[in-house]
Amino acid sequence: MDAAVTPFVLPTIAVAGVDHRWRPPAGAGPTLATIAILALLLAAGVGGGAIGWARELDPSLAGLGAFWLTGTALRRVATARAIERIGAGLELAAAFFGLAILAALVAALFATSARPYADAWLAGLDRALFPGFDWPATMLALGRQRAAMLVLTHAYGALQWEPLLLLALFCATGRDARGWRLLAGWSGALLVCLAVFPWLPGRGAYPFFGIAPGRVPGVGLSIAWSAPLLLDGLRDGSVAMLGNATMDGIITMPSFHAAGAVVLGCAGWRAGRLRWPLTALNAAMLVSAVPVGGHYLVDVIAGVAVGIGAAAIAGMGARQR
Numbered sequence: 001m002d003a004a005v006t007p008f009v010l011p012t013i014a015v016a017g018v019d020h021r022w023r024p025p026a027g028a029g030p031t032l033a034t035i036a037i038l039a040l041l042l043a044a045g046v047g048g049g050a051i052g053w054a055r056e057l058d059p060s061l062a063g064l065g066a067f068w069l070t071g072t073a074l075r076r077v078a079t080a081r082a083i084e085r086i087g088a089g090l091e092l093a094a095a096f097f098g099l100a101i102l103a104a105l106v107a108a109l110f111a112t113s114a115r116p117y118a119d120a121w122l123a124g125l126d127r128a129l130f131p132g133f134d135w136p137a138t139m140l141a142l143g144r145q146r147a148a149m150l151v152l153t154h155a156y157g158a159l160q161w162e163p164l165l166l167l168a169l170f171c172a173t174g175r176d177a178r179g180w181r182l183l184a185g186w187s188g189a190l191l192v193c194l195a196v197f198p199w200l201p202g203r204g205a206y207p208f209f210g211i212a213p214g215r216v217p218g219v220g221l222s223i224a225w226s227a228p229l230l231l232d233g234l235r236d237g238s239v240a241m242l243g244n245a246t247m248d249g250i251i252t253m254p255s256f257h258a259a260g261a262v263v264l265g266c267a268g269w270r271a272g273r274l275r276w277p278l279t280a281l282n283a284a285m286l287v288s289a290v291p292v293g294g295h296y297l298v299d300v301i302a303g304v305a306v307g308i309g310a311a312a313i314a315g316m317g318a319r320q321r
Contacts, residue, residue, distance in 0.1 A: 143216025
């Protein structure tokens with residue numbers, strides 16, 4: 001299979017059964033459309049020679065396609081409600097991971113843009129909007145508070161597993177339509193963040209202010225320092241292939257952690273007894289984007305706006321099953 005065609009594998013498999021017998025799940029349209037858009041962007045970029053494609057990605061995409069087909073088959077032919085819910089869960093999981101992989105790869109593709117870094121402008125905007133806030137001094141002080149930073153570090157990492165928890169909960173309780181609404185909001189936030197990223201690329205506040213990891217020992221993740229190195233490599237050509245190593249969070253403005261926290265917060269509000277624990281978790285996730293993710297305050301504000309808009313358009317506040 002030609003490398004430029006490979007990104008089409010997942011969306012092609014995902015919609016392969018969409019005919020008069022095999023209709024996609026109700027509410028899956030926005031998510032499947034987003035997957036198709038991301039695949040088209042990748043195919044155009046790889047086919048146009050903007051960046052290479054590592055074959056190590058093929059098994060992951062093929063595996064997601066197999067998950068999707070298995071879930072679709074179970075959902076459509078199952079006679080037991082439990083099996084139908086398992087099938088719906090497999091479809092949702094395949095779609096979520098498909099979005100995650102393709103969006104990360106598209107961000108890496110967009111990072112090859114030659115536009116100058118926007119860090120100086122973003123830091124200046126922070127100072128103009130929040131004149132009493134000293135980013136370096138605040139983070140240096142907070143970074144030494146190990147207990148607080150431990151909580152924020154775990155909250156930051158929850159972006160990877162909380163969506164799966166909510167999707168599993170919705171499927172287990174027969175509310176898979178709400179799971180698709182969550183993914184619709186997630187998809188919208190991803191598309192907006194990706195659209196802005198090439199115009200306002202940034203290395204992040206820690207590198208901009210010259211703060212090394214050792215000066216903030218409480219920060220338990222290295223993403224704020226590793227992502228700028230990947231971004232530099234993609235821009236100067238030393239990283240010339242899309243692969244597993246390029247699937248890192250490199251978008252600074254808007255903060256997808258902030259947008260994701262809002263979308264997850266809207267979804268979690270329908271999570272029954274988990275409503276308040278998840279609300280607290282998502283609030284911590286939102287805050288963690290600054291000290292753990294190394295975002296400027298304006299990144300977070302923009303991310304919140306993106307999340308609110310995406311959740312509203314996806315109808316995440318609607319009282320539906």
